[in-house]
Amino acid sequence: MADKLVRTHTNQSNRAKAKDALERKVVFRSVLDNPFRVQWPSVPVNVQNTILARLIDMLHGVREYRLEFEKQNRRKRQRQFERNAASRAFKRPRLAPSTTDTIGIVPESTVTESSQPAQGAAGNDGTDIIRSRPDVLDHLTSGINEVTRLLEKTAHSLVGTSVSTSSDGLPSSEARPSVVLVCRGDVSPPALIQHVPHLVAACNTRGMRKDVDSVHLIPLPKGAEATLAEAFGLRRVSIVAVHAGAPRLSELTALLQTVLPPTASWLAAPTDATLPLVPTHIKQLRTTAPKDMKAAKEQRVRGRTAAKDRERAKKEAQKARASKT
Template identity: 65%
Template sequence: MADKLVRTHTNQSNRAKAKDALERKVVFRSVLDNPFRVQWPSIPINIQNAILARFIDMVQGVSEYHVEREIRSRKRKSSRAATTTRATKRPRWAHKPRVVDGIVAGSAPLEQSQTADSVTADGEHDVVKPRPDVLNHLTFGINEVTKLLEKTSRSYSRTTVSASSTQEPPSDDRPRIILVCRGDVSPPALLQHIPHVVAACNTRGMGKGTDGIHLVTLSKGAEASLAEAVGLRRISVVAVHVDAPSISELTSLLENIPPPTASWLAAPMDTTVSLIPTHIKQLRTTAPKDMKAAKEQRSRGRAAAKLRKKERIKGSQKAGVPAAEA
């Protein structure tokens, strides 16, 4: 999904006055933009769809595992709730249990109670399905992926200072591809930090024999496909680790797309200093057509405000209220 070259904001300014009788004209003002910015990568739609399809093939069986685990959890909760209800409800005529040597008379042995917990509310034994191996190489969620990227970035910065004291993170813990459902997340500000964190990891990991982290944005509607394939309610960001099965099928589609980097975080390799080019953006705003009339109107407004303040102070003094409280 390619970004627009010019972003237009049509929201009315908070400082604009509704009762402005003067005619206004549209003007453009040049302002300096933040130079330390990382753009989202521009990835063709066909590559986005191919990566999404191959990722769905990679996570075959994960949806069934999550659905069955949710069903087992609900059955356990319902059986425990029913057991607790039966144990707490007691007839009014019932006597207190008789305790002999610290053991409640008539209670079931410990082995029987443990065996009963393994039986569901329907009387069937709960068979646990094995966890798919691919889940050990995936990280879901904005917060969890951000923590993983920050951990990787910190490890690279520590190894730069002292390579003997700190080792690099395990190979199966480093992310290789970050899938972001950018078209489905609202507000977009929730994802604005991800390109910068990915660029920091790639820049600090240069020269350490590690592959860069690819950032892949997916078009609108991809979040529903990912959630259905994984068996979760919603998925905004997914990190695929370097040792994930069939990871080469995904990286082969991204050979011509460079990973995002941040040049200002890289260590200087020579004495020459490379400056970041200046980014200037045009701010669309309005200005009065008659500036002289606008200044006169603003002066009259200030004089009227001062007069109202004086009258308010005089009225409070007559009423016996101190001027500070008025």
């Protein structure tokens, strides 16, 4: 016992619940599927890889621009920091009048050394050359939050009899999304992108009444997130929306002839024509159930009775303490 540094407890924890002694078996329960769920489009893997390669080709020069832009920003912040440090060096603390005679002027060498970095940095302002911004960046929207806002604005602009003006913050015809690429295999948890098919379906269903081009939704294969992040020069890119006015957009849309855009039939305008009803879809849910249902029921009854007895005893103890006081 002397060799042990820590005492070992082998008894059961007070917080651990006793395991269910009843044996359980695997059962399947039939449940109704949600009829308002929008399915992800089924896109062949070779088409996904081709679309990803075309998008990476469209992003030529974006990584270099972002890296150089960030480098210039770091230089500007460093220059501003050096200017602030130099200005603080000239500011002397206020002292009593009796000690002003003993304080000399700051040596010229000190002022020169502190001001040289700022002057050198200021002289480099004119020599910094920033790479021109690639035109494709004006026709792309990346990020889950940004793409979600774009889809919401697009769906909102298609409500009513007339399209709202751009002054309300709504996207114009060229700024509307045409292709939405989602790194479905890389996003964890998947709940972060579950709303995307519904938003795309809302845009497509409402756009049918105004002869607006549909928005294609393309899930990308696993590993596409790192590839897009490398091409964008960012840490992570999970979703990208390509606008309708993007250059070389036809290279992507030419590959989507067999991919149907997602739609939502319950959002379409009512018509006089007879609409086909969606057949009921029953799913099988895998779960477990006790092998001996009678014993399980008796155990639940005993558990409820014991819980009631404990609650009753607790109330009686509280009444007893209250009566003593």
